[in-house]
Amino acid sequence: MNTLSRRRFLTLTGAGIVAVAAGGIALAVRQFSESANTLTFQAVSGLPAKPLISYASYVLTGKIDTSNGTGTITKYVYAGPPESMTSISLYTRTVRVTKASQQGGVWHITGVVENQAQLQKGEDAVLQLQLDSVRGIAQASFFGSPIALRLQHFTAP
Amino acid sequence: MSSHREAPAISNLSAFSGVPTLAQMGGLFALDTLKQVNPAVQEWHVNLNITDFYTFQKPGDAGKTILIMNVNPMPPKLAAAFDPDAIYEFRIDTNGDAVADVAFRVTFSVYQNGQQTATVRRATGQQAASNDNSGEVIIASAPVSFGEQPQVTHSGDYAFFAGLRSDPFFFDLMGFCNNLKFTGTDYFLDKDVFGIVLEVPNSALGGQKVGLWSRVLWAHDGEVMQVARLGLPLVNILFNNAAEKDQFNRSEPAQQAALFLNKVTAQLENMGNTANNAREIARMFIPDILHYDTSSTRGFFNGRRLSDDVVDTILGLVTAGRVTTDMVGPHTDYLPAFPYLGQPH
Numbered sequence: 001m002n003t004l005s006r007r008r009f010l011t012l013t014g015a016g017i018v019a020v021a022a023g024g025i026a027l028a029v030r031q032f033s034e035s036a037n038t039l040t041f042q043a044v045s046g047l048p049a050k051p052l053i054s055y056a057s058y059v060l061t062g063k064i065d066t067s068n069g070t071g072t073i074t075k076y077v078y079a080g081p082p083e084s085m086t087s088i089s090l091y092t093r094t095v096r097v098t099k100a101s102q103q104g105g106v107w108h109i110t111g112v113v114e115n116q117a118q119l120q121k122g123e124d125a126v127l128q129l130q131l132d133s134v135r136g137i138a139q140a141s142f143f144g145s146p147i148a149l150r151l152q153h154f155t156a157p
Numbered sequence: 158m159s160s161h162r163e164a165p166a167i168s169n170l171s172a173f174s175g176v177p178t179l180a181q182m183g184g185l186f187a188l189d190t191l192k193q194v195n196p197a198v199q200e201w202h203v204n205l206n207i208t209d210f211y212t213f214q215k216p217g218d219a220g221k222t223i224l225i226m227n228v229n230p231m232p233p234k235l236a237a238a239f240d241p242d243a244i245y246e247f248r249i250d251t252n253g254d255a256v257a258d259v260a261f262r263v264t265f266s267v268y269q270n271g272q273q274t275a276t277v278r279r280a281t282g283q284q285a286a287s288n289d290n291s292g293e294v295i296i297a298s299a300p301v302s303f304g305e306q307p308q309v310t311h312s313g314d315y316a317f318f319a320g321l322r323s324d325p326f327f328f329d330l331m332g333f334c335n336n337l338k339f340t341g342t343d344y345f346l347d348k349d350v351f352g353i354v355l356e357v358p359n360s361a362l363g364g365q366k367v368g369l370w371s372r373v374l375w376a377h378d379g380e381v382m383q384v385a386r387l388g389l390p391l392v393n394i395l396f397n398n399a400a401e402k403d404q405f406n407r408s409e410p411a412q413q414a415a416l417f418l419n420k421v422t423a424q425l426e427n428m429g430n431t432a433n434n435a436r437e438i439a440r441m442f443i444p445d446i447l448h449y450d451t452s453s454t455r456g457f458f459n460g461r462r463l464s465d466d467v468v469d470t471i472l473g474l475v476t477a478g479r480v481t482t483d484m485v486g487p488h489t490d491y492l493p494a495f496p497y498l499g500q501p502h
Contacts, residue, residue, distance in 0.1 A: 047334035051427035
């Protein structure tokens with residue numbers, strides 16, 4: 001179940017999908033071009049949470065210029081739990097970062113969903129995100145519910 | 158829902174993983190679709206993936222039954238046709254031993270020039286229990302429908318359809334992901350599937366009170382393996398983790414009590430049920446067989462009609478009544494006549 005590319009769709013369309021396991025995504029984030037003021041991260045959590053069986057993975061990825069508090073965060077829900085996540089996106093939102101500050105080693109980031117016509121009932125237009133690299137945890141919300149995500153990748157100035 | 162639905166997108170992150178990327182993916186996985194073929198094969202075809210299975214008395218004709226197996230939740234972009242190396246089966250247990258006594262087997266030709274045809278066989282006895290493509294041909298060279306208009310093939314007392322249709326399933330998927338905090342947003346309202354619809358005389362089922370399930374066999378490197386199965390909705394999703402889903406998909410109903418009953422019982426207790434209730438409910442789901450009395454039009458759990466709100470029924474059971482609805486109702490595009498599945502989007 002931990003095979004990186006165990007789900008591969010090479011069917012009649014000639015198109016392919018492969019599983020994107022945790023390591024693969026972390027590798028991807030490292031590809032971002034980074035400057036001295038750039039914070040990059042990726043955080044993942046299973047959905048729904050225990051005691052339910054996770055059906056999907058909530059993934060937040062971001063690249064933020066901490067010098068001026070700008071950048072972009074993308075929120076995804078991928079089919080498959082974190083241990084066998086696919087690259088099939090069930091939900092995507094792009095968030096424009098409006099503020100980033102650090103307090104006591106924790107980054108506090110605020111952003112706004114860019115295309116608010118996408119928003120569904122109960123969904124937040126504003127993202128409030130905390131990145132605690134020491135504990136390896138990100139705190140955010142999903143449809144109004146607080147959720148803790150595991151930081152898979154984090155680099156900061 | 159439709160005005161607020163995002164355009165499905167493949168993650169650009171996969172571009173970094175050094176593997177093929179699907180640039181434009183439309184459609185989405187339906188709920189009960191996280192199935193893989195076989196970890197050893199490390200390959201998975203979406204058109205082998207059963208999304209839902211329905212069985213109901215033919216409206217207006219108590220002497221016939223409608224069987225529907227939906228597969229391929231993201232047509233046509235991930236899979237443009239049925240898999241010619243697969244056998245798509247409706248399986249019927251007539252004596253309560255969780256072994257198939259009757260099987261309807263559907264196979265497809267190679268997809269060429271935008272066309273594909275289907276053959277339907279009916280097997281009984283040892284042939285039905287087997288994993289081969291044995292059985293009497295009851296429908297041959299039936300055209301698969303890839304457009305809006307369904308092409309229906311009639312042969313004797315049978316009618317058959319296979320092809321692209323509207324996904325009849327309804328569910329607030331994001332509410333499920335949000336720990337069962339539902340908002341009534343139907344994630345599947347504008348999704349399509351590949352439907353296999355078979356109308357059969359009740360006599361061909363082998364009994365009045367039967368148990369049914371669907372499965373897909375797939376031939377790969379000379380080996381025929383069971384890669385997907387589904388009787389009741391949601392069972393594999395609600396109770397099994399990723400590794401267990403694979404095992405569940407490969408299992409026969411007669412094996413499932415030994416393999417899964419204790420685990421499902423424990424999961425139901427975790428979800429708030431008493432030990433006694435959890436055991437009782439687990440026995441409703443394991444083995445994963447849809448029971449059906451041909452004389453009844455009652456609907457789920459007596460068979461399953463397209464409009465049956467199976468999500469609400471199952472949510473109430475598994476959560477001990479804490480959650481009784483996802484606030485989503487049936488679609489309005491079901492057809493009143495064969496093949497019953499609505500026009501694709």
